[in-house]
Amino acid sequence: MLLDVRGLKAGYGPTWVLQGIDFAVAEGGVTALLGANGAGKTTTLRAVCGMIRTEGTINLAGRAINGRATEDIVRLGVAHVPDGRGTFMELTVEENMKLGAITRHDKGVAADFERMFELFPRLKQRFRQQAGTLSGGEQQMLAIARALLLRPRLLLMDEPSFGLAPLIVQEIFGIMARVRDEQKVSILLVEQNANLALEIADHAYLLETGRIVVSGPAADIRQDESVRRSYLGY
């Protein structure tokens, strides 16, 4: 298991949002974290990369990372496409992408830039433009490109479909599948759009008010009539 999480509690103030959850992300696959608003999905991602207070163990490739600073966790190969996309609005698209690779000192950065242009041709068109002027979909692409330029082992994605037109969502999920196949990145995907997520995921967990209520192979969950009715609502 690339990421192995046990008994994770996490929260912002004196109380825990996550009440002690266990989950894992397999190497080279897409793991989906589903659930309603306020279930604790975003909190889970923030906990994994050390942005909030946690308790429990979080192991990345066998190495404990809980309690470490976000910067250090990122440098171990965890990239995060945060909710709200985290665009550096004042900087150009180029600078945003350079920041994605800012911790890298290898020679492959230029080649990775080219790969990103191939995945997201629009970023090439907008290369010199201020990132704040991009559309929502373009910013989402930029956020994914920024995260991939880290050459991460684990990619955390927080609701990549949020607020985007269906066509763009299709495009982004298509790219995600390509990235998984071509780049050996494992993805932990948080989504409210369960239908979409279960299509791409291998394994899924269902969160409800800070607890995992269902887990299993994505295909099984998709088939399970009762889970769909009571939790996913479609």
Place this chain on the structure above:
Amino acid sequence: MASQFSEAPPSLRSGVVRPGFRVDPRLLWAIGIALLLLPLFTAESYRLFQLTLAAIYAIAILGLNLVTGYNGQISLGHGAFYAVGAYVAAIMLDKLSLPWWSTLPAAAVICGIVGWGIGRPALRLGGLYLALTTFSLAVAVPQILKYKGIEDWTGGVQGVLVTKPDAPFGLPLDVDQFLYLVTVGIALGVFVLARNLMASRIGRAMMAIRDHALAAEAMGMDIANLKTATFAVSAMITGLAGALSAIAVEFVSPDSFQATLSITLFVGMVVGGVASIIGPIFGGLFVVFVPNLAEEISKSAPGVIYGCILIAFLFVLPGGVAGLLRRLPALLRRR
């Protein structure tokens, strides 16, 4: 959920209920007034003068605390109001030969008007910008006071000399004793008024604006007017202190009102206790007596020590001396 239980009062947690400890407030008042009168009979005149100054600073710091501590408008320029109050008093005494007691309300009213005039545009400035602007005001004050165009009134660089009033009605008090009595009396009045103000609906509104401006506005408070009025009242109180200081020091000059004065008031506020009524008393004592002690080390020592104490308080005791006193019973009980 669990955290709510852990925040229960200590007596509940330990399972032991201690008997309440109550003192008749009238007794406290009597002790307090006796303590205030004590120096009249025991202190030599220089010590009495220092205590008078401490009371004056306490009033000035109280004024600052209303606007900065309670209302959240950071002023680093209250020395300007202090200066205006002092000059009003000095000019009325020296140039117009008016009686000393008439200068106090006059200084308060004029400073209130000036405060309103500055507080109105200051509304548009966020916390930091207001601090910056008032700091600039503090730096510019001596220059404005030296301005040649108003030299006939202000005495320019030379300043204005005044004399302390004698005790009226043949009271057996010397000038220092009389001034001490007057100052302490006025201070007492101002502090009681301020306490009542802060306990009132208006006081709560002032604090609500500091803590949750949006919520306060949503609840229909007239934020603009309340903030401006707070600034004006604050300036009034500090200006009153300035007038008293002119009389006590018997001299005003531009160099008495440099930026350091505003900073001194700010330090006194933090050390005494931000958003505390009794805090400024400790602040006043602090700014008068601590530099004297420190000056024995070096001329620059007071400044350095001031700065260190200010930072230390912000780090360790952000509630100031008053905050410490408030927490003391709880701290002792925990033992």
Place this chain on the structure above:
Amino acid sequence: MNGFLHQVIAGIATGGIYASVALALVMIYQATHHVNFAQGEMATFSTYIALTLVNAGWPFWLAFLATVAISFCLGVMIERVLMRPVANASVLTHVGVFIGLVLVVSNLTGWVFDYTVKPFPTPFHDGPLLGGLISGHELGSTAVTLVVLGLVFLFFRYTRLGLAMRAAAYNPASARLVGVRVGWMLALGWGLAAAIGAIAGIMVAPVVFLEPNMMLGILLYAFAGALLGGIDNPGGAVIGGFAVGVIENLGGTYIVGTELKLTLALVIIIGVLLVRPAGLFGRVVLSRV
């Protein structure tokens, strides 16, 4: 007419000093949204270090470089020791710590180096040039200022570290997520600001003479310049600094006279905040009423 031109040029020369200090203020403002009230005092302290080195027989430019390096380290230290612990505290606490810093640094300067006004050497041939239009020192200090401002621009625009610092200032949360060590970027920002301040201090000291309160007025003009240009815009702040230098000189000569020069800075500050709080080139800042 020649007099007017001379005033403009002299204004540009002092404006360069204001521009440097304004830039230092803006750098810290961008990263932390606080204005360092002690920027001027820190610069004065640095200038005394330079004087001490020069008096000890160091060549001027070596002393200059050493002072800049020492100031950089002091700036980093101040951020680490004083500002870090209160990073999440209220504005009042921040302002208080800055004021504490003003008190400590300015009085420490007086304590260590005493209060007498001291002349400060200029490294430039100091005589009138171009028929008295500009002095050698004015020309030299303006050149130094422009070079420094240019280097700072290039650093932020074209280096990895500069990019990381800008990212940390604009969006600390996102910067952490790409692995930028935001805490260190803030400390570096403080170091750079202190270094720039030191250069400004060294360049202005031969003109105004060195004493512990040397930078107080200059800080005020720098505030005014930074606000005029836009407190969140480094380029704007530099232009604002130059503009304030010219306004100050012309205003002092033709309108209010030298005695009220500081008041002029106050008027500019209040004027900008009331008429255009975002400054000429800044983004619109919020103003709550």
